[in-house]
Amino acid sequence: MSLAKVLKTNPRQLAMAVLARLDVRDWCDSVEVAGAGFLNFRIRDEILCEQVSDASRGKHLFFTRSPHPRTIIVDFSSPNVAKPMHVGHIRSTVLGDCLSRVLRLLGHQVVTDNHIGDWGTQFGKLLVGWKGHLDQMALDSDPIGEMERLYKLVNAASETDPAVMNAARQELVKLQASDSENLAIWREMIALSQRQFDTIYSRLGVRFDHALGESFYNPRLKATVLELVNSGLAQDSEGAKAVFFEDVPELKAHPALVQKSDGAANYTTTDLATLQYRMETWKPAEIIYVTDGRQQLHFKQFFAIFQRWHPEINVKLVHVWFGSILGEDGKPFKTRSGETVKLGELLDEAQDRALAVVNQKNAEFDDKSRREIARIVGIGAVKYADLLPNRQSDYVFNWDKMLALSGNTAPYLQYGYTRIRSILRKASDSDKPWTTSPDVIVALKVEEEISLAKHLLNFGLVLEMVGSEYRPNYLCNYLFELAGHFARFYEKCPVLKSELAERNSRLALCEVTGRVLKEGLGLLGIETSERM
Numbered sequence: 001m002s003l004a005k006v007l008k009t010n011p012r013q014l015a016m017a018v019l020a021r022l023d024v025r026d027w028c029d030s031v032e033v034a035g036a037g038f039l040n041f042r043i044r045d046e047i048l049c050e051q052v053s054d055a056s057r058g059k060h061l062f063f064t065r066s067p068h069p070r071t072i073i074v075d076f077s078s079p080n081v082a083k084p085m086h087v088g089h090i091r092s093t094v095l096g097d098c099l100s101r102v103l104r105l106l107g108h109q110v111v112t113d114n115h116i117g118d119w120g121t122q123f124g125k126l127l128v129g130w131k132g133h134l135d136q137m138a139l140d141s142d143p144i145g146e147m148e149r150l151y152k153l154v155n156a157a158s159e160t161d162p163a164v165m166n167a168a169r170q171e172l173v174k175l176q177a178s179d180s181e182n183l184a185i186w187r188e189m190i191a192l193s194q195r196q197f198d199t200i201y202s203r204l205g206v207r208f209d210h211a212l213g214e215s216f217y218n219p220r221l222k223a224t225v226l227e228l229v230n231s232g233l234a235q236d237s238e239g240a241k242a243v244f245f246e247d248v249p250e251l252k253a254h255p256a257l258v259q260k261s262d263g264a265a266n267y268t269t270t271d272l273a274t275l276q277y278r279m280e281t282w283k284p285a286e287i288i289y290v291t292d293g294r295q296q297l298h299f300k301q302f303f304a305i306f307q308r309w310h311p312e313i314n315v316k317l318v319h320v321w322f323g324s325i326l327g328e329d330g331k332p333f334k335t336r337s338g339e340t341v342k343l344g345e346l347l348d349e350a351q352d353r354a355l356a357v358v359n360q361k362n363a364e365f366d367d368k369s370r371r372e373i374a375r376i377v378g379i380g381a382v383k384y385a386d387l388l389p390n391r392q393s394d395y396v397f398n399w400d401k402m403l404a405l406s407g408n409t410a411p412y413l414q415y416g417y418t419r420i421r422s423i424l425r426k427a428s429d430s431d432k433p434w435t436t437s438p439d440v441i442v443a444l445k446v447e448e449e450i451s452l453a454k455h456l457l458n459f460g461l462v463l464e465m466v467g468s469e470y471r472p473n474y475l476c477n478y479l480f481e482l483a484g485h486f487a488r489f490y491e492k493c494p495v496l497k498s499e500l501a502e503r504n505s506r507l508a509l510c511e512v513t514g515r516v517l518k519e520g521l522g523l524l525g526i527e528t529s530e531r532m
């Protein structure tokens, strides 16, 4: 119907024309034109059986790799040095990681780059703090906490005391002029921050191919501004250099600075230089930037400038933005004392809360296993709660909801997976052991078996949609529905107690469902356990 709109023709007629040239006899019993211009396909049951059977023999898992792989850069997480990673960074990290995994599985060449904020005016204040007020013991035990304290201290003092403000400016100028003492302190601040970021990334199971921070592009900034000025793209504006967008209605009222009046480059200049470097280095077909929605204007401006600067370059630039995490009161999520919630503490609490549930439900497991399950469930729950809502809407952070064993949650899906694994374990332990032998014939007869198989066939389609619309929530909902289809199948169809041929066919269906569930959760960055 949308094609008919483009072609300005009658949708029913167009549907008939498609039908006349369509040959899907191998897959479908019949295809009919229905209603206003729908095409109804009736997939043949043998095809469903064949697909499930092929999957059970390891020939595929209901998706295909792209015949046209592209190089795609995913720029995500990108926290700032000397500041703790907070809940806002978790969304970028979790979304970006999921998109990278999906695109990689679909066969694309994915390059992940953590664009760390390791340069900027905050270092002037940090240097004043470091030189005058550093508490070495505090730095040893919680480096980012101590650097944050120093920053806040000097920032507050600079608001009332112009001498402090001046000192910070001078330290910054010295740093920018490569003063060796300031450079050494700055490097140490980066190394200490990186160590703490790495702890979080390893807990989240996230890794990057590159972590080229903003400072990496410093040597390119002068030339970038110069080129923009020389080509007439940037103009003088009260001592600064700005790009005006007279011809872009949306941006008309929002010129972008590329050099401040003190001569310093800024976030936009750095992003322009970064993009140029990425084009030279990886020649990507697409670059995905994952940040919160407040940066929308920045990305619109910077994409528009780049297109004017390099009209010859053909690259798809996408800003994948997301909303805020809210507390129960509907205001930005904060701790009881009103501070921003630190990511490390949030993950600790998730694991503690999950452990309380595991201790209750799995008292028979040893201590080590219970802790491991709590880790997988706690971290999985936080990630899933982040990925499930439409990314552009704000969501309310709620521990009880995300850790519930029923409803659309990670623990529910992880539990569903363990149930399938337990069925397969029982099958292997029984006196009629089961293996995926090549002569198992998958025969799907009951309605619930067929619905489950059809849903499995959609896996690849959903992955493609996640990758092209940058929406992991499609995959969350797909997996939730998969678990539902499986539960209905298992309620209706005896597996272990049915006679041999049927038992084997149904075990194969269980096994591939388990594999899709595990693969799907894995793409969301969520681990599974064999028991819980």
Ligand code: ARG
Pocket: 075, 077, 078, 079, 080, 115, 116, 117, 271, 289, 290, 291
């Ligand atoms: N460091 C920035 C922040 O915390 C995010 C950077 C995103 N990436 C980029 N290329 N601008 O807000």
